[in-house]
Amino acid sequence: MKLRVVSSKKEITDLNRNEQLVHLAFRASNMDVMNLVQSCPRLRAVQIPPSYHETMSRAAQQFLEIQGVQLLKGDVWGHRKDIDEYYAIGEQIVNRISTLMSEGNSIEETVRKLQRETKLSEDLIRYILKEQVMA
Numbered sequence: 001m002k003l004r005v006v007s008s009k010k011e012i013t014d015l016n017r018n019e020q021l022v023h024l025a026f027r028a029s030n031m032d033v034m035n036l037v038q039s040c041p042r043l044r045a046v047q048i049p050p051s052y053h054e055t056m057s058r059a060a061q062q063f064l065e066i067q068g069v070q071l072l073k074g075d076v077w078g079h080r081k082d083i084d085e086y087y088a089i090g091e092q093i094v095n096r097i098s099t100l101m102s103e104g105n106s107i108e109e110t111v112r113k114l115q116r117e118t119k120l121s122e123d124l125i126r127y128i129l130k131e132q133v134m135a
Helices: 009-014 030-039 050-055 058-066 091-102 107-118 122-133
Strands: 002-006 021-024 045-048 070-073 086-088
Touching: 009 030, 021 030, 030 058, 045 050, 045 122, 050 070, 058 070, 070 122, 091 107, 091 122, 107 122
Parallel strands: 002 021, 021 045, 045 070
Antiparallel strands: 002 086
């Protein structure tokens, strides 16, 4: 699973139309959100830093919801965009989630353990759990 990191408004129009998971590393306006959804019709989730989530307009949040796009809070720790524009979430993380769930851990316990082990955000772990493990 790959998370496309977008660090400026200018990059939105250059995105691949097939992007499904995007991290916005800038404070997006309503127009930026609309342009993102238009540029990526297969978009399923957008992750933004928690501090930006607090200031994101309700209209933009509702627009994403209407379009069927999940809004996730979180950061991409240790990612260097100059090296790769994608933040890779390895298959071992998905396998670890599956293992924890098959061992009888609750969703809450699984999320808590994975956050400690991987530094992924709670929302992103829940998204992976729903889309990859429980699907």
